[in-house]
Amino acid sequence: MHMLRRDKKEEEEGGGNPFHNLEKSVVLQETRLFNETPINPKKCGHILTKLLYLINQGESIGTTEATEAFFAMTKLFQAKDPVLRRLVYLGIKEMSKIANDVIIVTSSLMKDMTGKDDQFRGPAIRALCSITDNTMLQSIERYMKQAIVDKNHAVSSAALVSSLHLSKGSQDVIKRWVNEAQEAVSSDNIMVQYHALGLLYHIRKYDRLAVTKLVSKFSKHSLKSPYAYCLLIRIASKLMEEEGAGTDSPMFDFIENCLRHKSEIVIYEAAHAIVNLKNTTAKELSSAVPVLQLFCSSPKPTLRFAAIRTLNKVAMKHPSVVSSCNLELENLITDTNRSIATLAITTLLKTGSESSVDRLMKQISSFMNEISDEFKIVVVQAIQSLCLKFPRKHNVLMNFLSSMLRDEGGFDYKKAIVESVITIIEENPEAKEAGLGHLCEFIEDCEHTVLATKILHLLGREGPRTPTPSKYIRFIYNRVILENAAVRAAAVTALAKFGAHCEELLPSCSVLLERCLLDTDDEVRDRATFYVDVLKQKQKALNSAYILNGLQVSVVGLERALHNYTLEPSEAPFDLKTVPLDTQPVSEQKVREPGDSVSKATDKVVASTQDIYAERLAAVPEFSNLGSLFKSSSLPVELTESETEYMVQCVKHCFGRYMVFQFDCTNTLNDQVLENVTVHMDPAEGFDVMKYVQCPSLPYNKPGTTYTMVRLPEDPTQVTGTFSCTLKFIVKDCDPNTGEADDDGYEDEYVLEDVEVTVADHVQRVIKPNFGGAWEEIGPENELEDTFALSTVKSLEEAVKNIIQFMGMQPCERSDKVQEGKSSHSLFLSGVYRGGHDALVRAKLAMSDSGVTMQLTVRSTDPYVSEVLVTAIG
Amino acid sequence: MGFFDKLAKWLGLKKKDANVIVVGLDNSGKTTIINHLKPKETKSHDIVPTIGFTVEKFTSSALSITAFDMSGQGRYRNLWEHYYTECQGIIFVIDSSDKLRMVVAKEELDQLLNHPKITNRRIPVLFFANKMDVREAISSVKVSSLLQLEQIENMKNKPWHICASNALTGEGLMEGVEWISDQLRDIIDGGK
Numbered sequence A: 001m002h003m004l005r006r007d008k009k010e011e012e013e014g015g016g017n018p019f020h021n022l023e024k025s026v027v028l029q030e031t032r033l034f035n036e037t038p039i040n041p042k043k044c045g046h047i048l049t050k051l052l053y054l055i056n057q058g059e060s061i062g063t064t065e066a067t068e069a070f071f072a073m074t075k076l077f078q079a080k081d082p083v084l085r086r087l088v089y090l091g092i093k094e095m096s097k098i099a100n101d102v103i104i105v106t107s108s109l110m111k112d113m114t115g116k117d118d119q120f121r122g123p124a125i126r127a128l129c130s131i132t133d134n135t136m137l138q139s140i141e142r143y144m145k146q147a148i149v150d151k152n153h154a155v156s157s158a159a160l161v162s163s164l165h166l167s168k169g170s171q172d173v174i175k176r177w178v179n180e181a182q183e184a185v186s187s188d189n190i191m192v193q194y195h196a197l198g199l200l201y202h203i204r205k206y207d208r209l210a211v212t213k214l215v216s217k218f219s220k221h222s223l224k225s226p227y228a229y230c231l232l233i234r235i236a237s238k239l240m241e242e243e244g245a246g247t248d249s250p251m252f253d254f255i256e257n258c259l260r261h262k263s264e265i266v267i268y269e270a271a272h273a274i275v276n277l278k279n280t281t282a283k284e285l286s287s288a289v290p291v292l293q294l295f296c297s298s299p300k301p302t303l304r305f306a307a308i309r310t311l312n313k314v315a316m317k318h319p320s321v322v323s324s325c326n327l328e329l330e331n332l333i334t335d336t337n338r339s340i341a342t343l344a345i346t347t348l349l350k351t352g353s354e355s356s357v358d359r360l361m362k363q364i365s366s367f368m369n370e371i372s373d374e375f376k377i378v379v380v381q382a383i384q385s386l387c388l389k390f391p392r393k394h395n396v397l398m399n400f401l402s403s404m405l406r407d408e409g410g411f412d413y414k415k416a417i418v419e420s421v422i423t424i425i426e427e428n429p430e431a432k433e434a435g436l437g438h439l440c441e442f443i444e445d446c447e448h449t450v451l452a453t454k455i456l457h458l459l460g461r462e463g464p465r466t467p468t469p470s471k472y473i474r475f476i477y478n479r480v481i482l483e484n485a486a487v488r489a490a491a492v493t494a495l496a497k498f499g500a501h502c503e504e505l506l507p508s509c510s511v512l513l514e515r516c517l518l519d520t521d522d523e524v525r526d527r528a529t530f531y532v533d534v535l536k537q538k539q540k541a542l543n544s545a546y547i548l549n550g551l552q553v554s555v556v557g558l559e560r561a562l563h564n565y566t567l568e569p570s571e572a573p574f575d576l577k578t579v580p581l582d583t584q585p586v587s588e589q590k591v592r593e594p595g596d597s598v599s600k601a602t603d604k605v606v607a608s609t610q611d612i613y614a615e616r617l618a619a620v621p622e623f624s625n626l627g628s629l630f631k632s633s634s635l636p637v638e639l640t641e642s643e644t645e646y647m648v649q650c651v652k653h654c655f656g657r658y659m660v661f662q663f664d665c666t667n668t669l670n671d672q673v674l675e676n677v678t679v680h681m682d683p684a685e686g687f688d689v690m691k692y693v694q695c696p697s698l699p700y701n702k703p704g705t706t707y708t709m710v711r712l713p714e715d716p717t718q719v720t721g722t723f724s725c726t727l728k729f730i731v732k733d734c735d736p737n738t739g740e741a742d743d744d745g746y747e748d749e750y751v752l753e754d755v756e757v758t759v760a761d762h763v764q765r766v767i768k769p770n771f772g773g774a775w776e777e778i779g780p781e782n783e784l785e786d787t788f789a790l791s792t793v794k795s796l797e798e799a800v801k802n803i804i805q806f807m808g809m810q811p812c813e814r815s816d817k818v819q820e821g822k823s824s825h826s827l828f829l830s831g832v833y834r835g836g837h838d839a840l841v842r843a844k845l846a847m848s849d850s851g852v853t854m855q856l857t858v859r860s861t862d863p864y865v866s867e868v869l870v871t872a873i874g
Numbered sequence B: 001m002g003f004f005d006k007l008a009k010w011l012g013l014k015k016k017d018a019n020v021i022v023v024g025l026d027n028s029g030k031t032t033i034i035n036h037l038k039p040k041e042t043k044s045h046d047i048v049p050t051i052g053f054t055v056e057k058f059t060s061s062a063l064s065i066t067a068f069d070m071s072g073q074g075r076y077r078n079l080w081e082h083y084y085t086e087c088q089g090i091i092f093v094i095d096s097s098d099k100l101r102m103v104v105a106k107e108e109l110d111q112l113l114n115h116p117k118i119t120n121r122r123i124p125v126l127f128f129a130n131k132m133d134v135r136e137a138i139s140s141v142k143v144s145s146l147l148q149l150e151q152i153e154n155m156k157n158k159p160w161h162i163c164a165s166n167a168l169t170g171e172g173l174m175e176g177v178e179w180i181s182d183q184l185r186d187i188i189d190g191g192k
């Protein structure tokens, strides 16, 4: 009995895999057998298979061992056994990146690729290209060209695909193979044609004109290969996207024509392309939709899957398309293929009416356990968008999500659920309490540190502002007792926030925090000590600055500033004001699309665009004493029309007392080189141009940068102005082919559009997670208030949008979202003004017959800043 | 396997196998020599500098020989040693018209013969003083004195032989091949 059980267990683990118990060192030892003569092909083949298996399992092999095994393997070239030889090719490909001196097999492979044995030729080409680097490419070029146009299809395909791989290293050499690729496109073999078109496109893909020609040529001269057609459709739709082309484009005609192709794969590809085009309207869709509809009821599961997946993706964008397929979709709900069923249901959920939600949710819960995490995530995202669409349904949907949270599932799945719950909470205040409740339950038994800390952070931010904050304390404190250090630290911070925000909870929070003072982990102890001390002071301003709102600097910037400080130690204490602020991505508080990758990106500390600018400016000696960069304008402004001789973009960089204008210039004339390029600025009143940093040379199509530095006016309230700009340079004519320029040139200039400096250029967006706290913290000392009538504005949304843009400040408390149907709204903005002054704005907006009236209140740590901000709108 | 091969095997007449390594400086004619020795149908018409190595098979009257034709370019010479362990014989090819690099050839030869995987084993060494047809070519006697082949005598375990050859016509090749296969057969049979 005991024996039997063990056998069963082994079987489960190994799954009947004969290689299950392989030991790397043993297999490597065995490869020495390759050195023995005569060769035993069967034995060697088996050993090589084991080695390949290990490598494919991700087993890492050291360079020395790999090289030794590789050289042993090269001796197998003696054997003519075809199975063994093909295993050797695989071995070469797998080991080409881990062993040294792999070029040793070059001649052997070249011999096979040009040899008489057709079954060796293709694989030899693939192996050869995997060991060939740029320096060696020349020596195989001739053979590759021949192979591309070889009569044997497998050889030709292998050469074409390998060329694609090679081009990753060296685009230049491959470019010379364009004639051969062209010849191969007219092959009557469908694979060769497809691969050849792929290579041809790859060679030309950076040349839009050439790509356009390619598409128009092959769309007429009909291709034989359906795969080539599919590729051509993709190329065409990409082109349309890049050009912003509409349906009058010949590209579109081509794609639409493909809907009548005889091959299903082409028809599908065309329909897929049309519904995914940016600028499609109901009219164009009308041709593609019947196709998808038909495929939805195809007996082939692949077609059903493809069609429903496409519909699912575009469901939100084109609800009408989906609803015209409703009948078919309803039939797919019970499809035996669960992937198809899931997609059908979630598609219907996304587009269906509120009344159908309950029925569909019931249907889907009947097989939730049968589908993979990947599709469960699709369900989660569908639920999230439903919640946003039917806020009243949040109870049913939230419950569903919370039951999913309790179910088995991997990290990605759980993360998707948690993020959905968070999004719903943020979008729908009514769902907040229920959502926080579910999350509290989840962290009671959550194995993922990342998710637990994320939820604790959310609890700390939102919990204190709910009607009954006290009920969250237990859940949070449990974490302090039960979890690992990272989670404990997050819990301590959350506790402190409750203490700082809710006076009635302060005593108990303090007691709980004091219990953490003896924690075994440094971070937890440090945090607790800090919070206990701050809370003891019982000062609202301190609570706001150090607990509720926290640091506002960019982490990358702080790191750099501290590093510099330690390099040049000084008596003066480190000044936090010199650290660049954490710039808020503009989209931060926007509704996250389900499955958006925004959250992924923010998981890591990344250098922002501004950090990158700061580094670039620091490298210019002329700017070495300007102090730290305060703000860079987010999007470059075009100072030239598109498709003119020269293209110039401007980015504004604001320092404490100076402004640096960065002009990125491109010369689009191939018969000219510009030298000593500068941008002359006619300064607005009070501004003085101090320095020009020229771009020494601007050859054709190679972007270059010149800077103009301006001193800001003495008067602290004078901060805006308009600058007229002129590009000045010396022109030298040059040979378009070689780029060689004449010795003599002449001075010339080119008038650019004006550059505006606005209030927003002096303000950095900084979020205050607790706006109320921050408002109290600054206090009424420099408060200014004014009332405005915004007569040209027609809605509250528009007013909000304009104000945010004007002030260049960060909306807090999601106040950039105006609730539907309301006639008044409060907008809260926060930011830091040049010089490090905190600034807060409260705008109370009300709709009236004549537009929108606004009462604007500004608080700041500096009186002039308040003045500048109040007059920004005027 | 053709019918006669099968028959030969059945009769116990199958030739014994031997492994040799073909080395020497680049452009000395190694690949051309091997190509000449190969059976007609596998001959190649287009010989380019070798990168790495290729394996070729040919037969002498006594043996079936597997030759590892190595690349002679400077940067690849350090890879020869990976193939020393299995080789039973060495064919060292010299371009007799390349007087300038005779010293380089000598240096490589010394390194080869003193290599731990070679030096203590009994291995016959065949020298081809190749390109004898070229006008500036020096005689095989001159080549052996420049390479100081007489010193190999002292090693005892390295029987050697030098032939002047012309790989384009095949002149001199058979003599050398017969010599080395006799040597190899002695070793193989003696080892039994």
Ligand SMILES: Nc1nc2c(ncn2[C@@H]2O[C@H](COP(=O)(O)OP(=O)(O)OP(=O)(O)O)[C@@H](O)[C@H]2O)c(=O)[nH]1
Residues within 6 Å of the ligand: B024, B025, B026, B027, B028, B029, B030, B031, B032, B033, B047, B048, B049, B050, B051, B070, B071, B072, B073, B130, B131, B132, B133, B134, B165, B166, B167, B168
């Ligand atoms: N005249 C003459 N030319 C020869 C002779 N043997 C070889 N060649 C030529 O010498 C050149 C080099 O020959 P290969 O066989 O490639 O030389 P290799 O030793 O294999 O060179 P690597 O592979 O680079 O080490 C070719 O152009 C041959 O035609 C010969 O006996 N006489």
Ligand SMILES: [Mg+2]
Residues within 6 Å of the ligand: B030, B031, B032, B048, B049, B050, B069, B070, B071, B072
């Ligand atoms: Mg060669």
